[in-house]
Amino acid sequence: MNTVRTGGDLAVETLTALGARTVFGIPGQHALGLFDALRRTPELRLVANRVENNAAFAADGHARRTGAVTPLLVSTGPGALLTLASLQEARESSVPVLAISSQVPAAGLGGARRGYLHELPDQQASFRGVVKSTHEARHPSQIPSAIAAAWRSAASAPAGPVWVEIPQDVLTGPAGAPPVTGVDGSPVPLPPRPELVEEAARLLDGARRPVVLAGGGVVRSGGADALLELAERLRAPVACTFGGKDAFPWEHQLSLQSWLEDRHLTDYLEQADVLLVAGSGLGELSSNYHTFRPRGRIIQVEADLGRIEANHPALGVHADAAATLRALAGRVRPRAADRAVEDEVSAVRAKVAARLAAQDLGAEQGILASMRAALPDGAPSFWDMTVLAYWAWSAWDPRGGTMHTAQGAGGLGFAFPAALGAAAVGGGPVLAVSGDGGAMYGIAELAAARQHGLDVTWLIVDDGGYGILREYMADAYGAAAHTELARPDFAALAASFGVAAVRTAPDRLADDLAGSLAEPGPSVVLLPAVPRMFAPTHLG
Template sequence: MSVEQDIAAVQTAVRNGGDLVVETLQALGARTVFGIPGQHALGLFDAMGRGRLHFVSSRIENNSAFAADGYSRATGAPGVLFLSTGPGALTSLSGLQEAYATGVPVVVVASQIPAAGLGARRRGMLHQLDEQRLAASQVTKSQRTIQHAAAIPSALREAWTEAITAPQGPVWVEVPQDILLAPVDVPPVQDVTAAIPAVPARAELVEEAARLLAGSKRPLVIAGGGVRRGGAEEALLSLAEALDAPVICTPGGNGAFPWEHTLSLQSWIEDVHMSELAEDADVLLAVGTSLGEVTSNYFTLAPRGRLIQVDAEARVLESNHPALGIHADAGLALPALHAAVVRRLEENDGAARDWHGASPREVVATALQTVRERLAGQGLEHELGFMAAIRSAVPDGMQTFWDMTISAYWGWSCWDSRSGQFHSAQGAGGIGWAFGAAIGGAQGLGTDGSGERVLAVSGDGCSMYSISELATARQHGTPVTWLIVDDGGYGILREYMEGSFGKATATELTRPDFVKLAESFGVPARRVSADDVEGALRDAFAAEGPNVVVVETKLRMFAPTHLDRPVTL
C-alpha cells in the first residue's frame, strides 16, 4: 500500500491519539517497533494496525528494550519501544540502562493511566504508579507526559531529536490511555522532521589540543565508543597517521581503528603493558570515553603526561582525571583536530616522535608481542583457540552481539571486528542483553524485510534471562545464530570468587537441555564440542531463520594485571 493509500484509508477510519503517535514516528523515519501490548496502550496498538510500522513482540519488556538498543546499534537509527503502564514500563528499565550508559538512541512511548488520575491521590487503578516518569528518569535523557493529543507530533519530534543529539541516548514519552483512545479529526501527520544539532568543538580548544599533540614526542590515542557513534573512524585514522601516534580501542570503541594497522594496539586495554604505555605518553588523547573502570584497567591508570579528553557527554569530562576537556561530538572534533594538527606540522611546529629511542611502530609491535608472550605463559591455548575458531567462522561483515560472559571479556581484548561491528553490554554491565539485542539488530538490517544474519554469544547463565525470546525469533523468522557457551554456572563470577576467596559460592546453576528447549520452540539447535564450534557455526550461518549452537566448555580469563597496581580513585 502506498503512502497516499494509507492516508486515504485513515481518513475514512476513526482515528485516535494512537494514530498521531504512529503517523509521527513513520514521518520521522521509524520502520520497526519493539514492545508488548498492554491495557492502557490498546489505543496505540489499534492505531498500529492502520500504519506501516513493523511490530516485533518480545516476551519480556527488558528484552524489548534490548532489542530496540540492538536495532539502533546495528542500523544507526533510533530504536523505538512501545510500553504499557506500570509493571511493563518498570520491567524495561534494566534494558534501558544499557542504552543510557552506552549512548544508544531509543525513543520510548509508554502508556499512562487516564489523564484525570495523573497527580491525584492513589485511586487503585490497575498499573498506577505515583511517578512513572520519575522511575524512568534514572535511565533516560528526558521524560515527557502528553496532556493533549495535539501535542503528540511536536513532543515526539523533540524526543527523536534529543535521542539522536550527542550525547545520544534513550528518551521517554508517555501518553495517557484516554488520549490514545480519543478520536482526532486533524489530518494525518506527514510534515515532521528531526535534524541532528551539531555539537562542535570550540576553536580555541581545538587549537590548544593541536599545539599539544603536534609538539608531543610520545602521543597516544585511546578511542572509545564515541568515535564509532560519531562516525569518526576515518578522521581518527588520518589523525593517528599524521601524528604517528599509537591507538588503542576500548571495548565500546572496538572497530574504531583498523586492527592490523602498524599503529594499532588493538583492544588489549586491560593489559598492564598497555596501561604502562598509556602512562608513558607525554600527551594522551582520549576520545569518546570516560576512562572508566575497564578502560582505566580498573582505575589503576595514572597518566603522567598531559591528558586531552574529547566527549559529547559533558559530564564525563575530567570525571576521572584532570584534562583539557573538549565537549564535542567526535565526528566533528576529530576532523577539526586533524586539520589543525596538519597545519602545525606543515609549519614545522612539531616535535620528532621518540619513544625512548624507539619509533611508534616499534613500540606497538613490541607491546603486542609482550601481550602474546604473557598469554602464552598462562596455559590459555584452549581459550585462544576457541575465540580464534569463532572469529574464523564469522563472516567479515557480520555484526556480533556479546553478553557479559567470559567469551565477551575475551572479545573485548582480542576480537577483530573487520568490516562488521562488535557490540557488547559493557555500558551498564547487565546480563541477558545479547540475544534480545541481536534480534533487534537482525530485524533492522537488510532491505527486503527479512533481516540479515547476526551472531549472539551468551553463557548459560546469561541465556536464561532471554530464553523466552526464542519464541520471538521463531515467530518473526529472525536470522539470529545464538551461541550458548555452557559452563554450568556464572563462569566469570566463579573466577572472581575463586581468585579472591579461594572458592566460589552460589555460582553453580541447574540449567535446561538447551537443545531440546530450543527445539520445543521450533528453533533448530545442536550441541557440539569446543573443537567443532567453527564448523557448527558455519553450518548455522548458512541456514534460514533462528538457530542455536550449544558448546559445553569452561573458559578461563587471562590473569588480572591490575591487582598489584595502586587504584587512582
C-alpha cells in the same frame, strides 16, 4: 465501518514522519490504542517480543546497528518498569532508544489514586534517573511535538534513551488534528569550540610521542575515518576501549588493539607526553580499573559533559568526536613515517602475547579463534556478560563487523534480544553469545525469533553456572558459592520452539557455528565448556 483517527494514530504517524520503519514492543491494556494504530500503518513493522526488558534490548540492538533512533512501545506500570535495566544499558552506552509508554487515564494523574490497574503515583519518576530525558503528552495535540522533541533528544550527542508517556484515554480518544507530516527530529549539532581545537592541535604538534585512546564515541559518531587520518598524520599509536573496538583497524601498524586490562598497554599509555582520549570518559574498564596514572597531558574529547575530567585532569573538549577528529586532522602538521613508533607498538603487542602464552589458556584462545573463523567479516556480534565476552573485549578482531556488549551497565540477558533487534535490519547473519546463566534471561525470545524469522545464531556456552562470578568468588573468598545452576537441555528447548539447534564441542565449533550462520533464520549452537578467564594485570 468508518475509523475515527485517535491519539494513537497521531503517535504512529509522528514516528513514521520522523523516519521510523521498525518498532519493538509488547501490547498491554492501556497501550492498545498505539497497537491498534500500528494495524493501520503498513509503513511501520512491529517486532513483537515476549518480555519488556528484552523488547528494550532489541530496540537497543536495532539502534546500534542502524545508528538511528529506534522506537519501543510498552504499557503502563509493570510493563514499563521491566524496561528499566535495559534502558540503563542504553543510557550508559549512548544508544538512541525512544520508549513510548501508556499511562493510566488522565483522571488518575496529578496525585489522585483512583485504583486503576497498573497505576503508579508518578511513573516518570522511575525513569528520570535512568533515561536522558522524559516527555509527556496530556492532550492529543501535544503528541507530535512531544515525540519529535524526544526523538531529537535521543539523537543528539551524547545519544541516549528517552521516555514519552501518554494516558490511555488520550491514545484512544479522537485525534482532533490532521495527519502528521511536518515534524523534525534532527539532532542538535555539538561542534568543538575553535579555540579548543587550536589548543589541542598545538599540544599534539608539540608532543614527542602522541598517543590516542579511542572510545565508543568515535564509533557512534562515525569518526573512524577521521581518526585513521589523524593517527597517520601524527604517526600516533591508537588503543581502543572495549566500547570502541571498531574505531581503528585491528592489524594497522599503529594499532595497540584493546588490551586495556594488561599492564604493558597501561604503562605505554601512561608514558605518552600527550594522550588524546576521544569519545571515552576513562571509566573503570577504560582505565584498567582506575589504576591508570598518566604522566603527560590529556586531551579529552567527550560529548557527555558530565564525563569530562571526571577521572583525570584534561583539556576538555565538549563535542562530537567525529567533528573534533576531522577538525584536528585538518589542523595538525603531518609527520614523517617513523619506524621507531611502529616498533614500539609491535613490542607492546608482543609483551601482551607473551604474558598470555604463559597462562596456559590455549583452549580459550582456540574457542575464540574458531568463533572468529566462523563469523563472516562484516557481520555484527552481540555478547552477554560471560567469560568469552571478557576475552572478546580485549582479543576480538571486529573485521568490519561491529562488536556490541553490555559493558555499559553490565547486566545479564543483553546478547540474544539485542541481536534480534539488529537482525530485523536484514543483511546477513548476526551472532549472539551467552553463557548458560545469561541465556535463561532470553529463552522466551526464541518465540519472537521464530515468529519473525530473524537471522540470529545464538551460541550458548554452557559451563554449568555463573562462570565469571565463580572465578571472582574463588579468587576473593577461596571458594565459590551459589554460582552453580540447574539448566535445561538448551538444544532440545530450542527445537521445541521450532529453532534449529546443534550441540558442538571445541574441536567442531568452527564448522558447526559456520554452518548455523550460513543457514537463514534463527539457530542455536550449544557448546558445553568451562572456559577460564585470563589473569589481568592492574599493577606494575
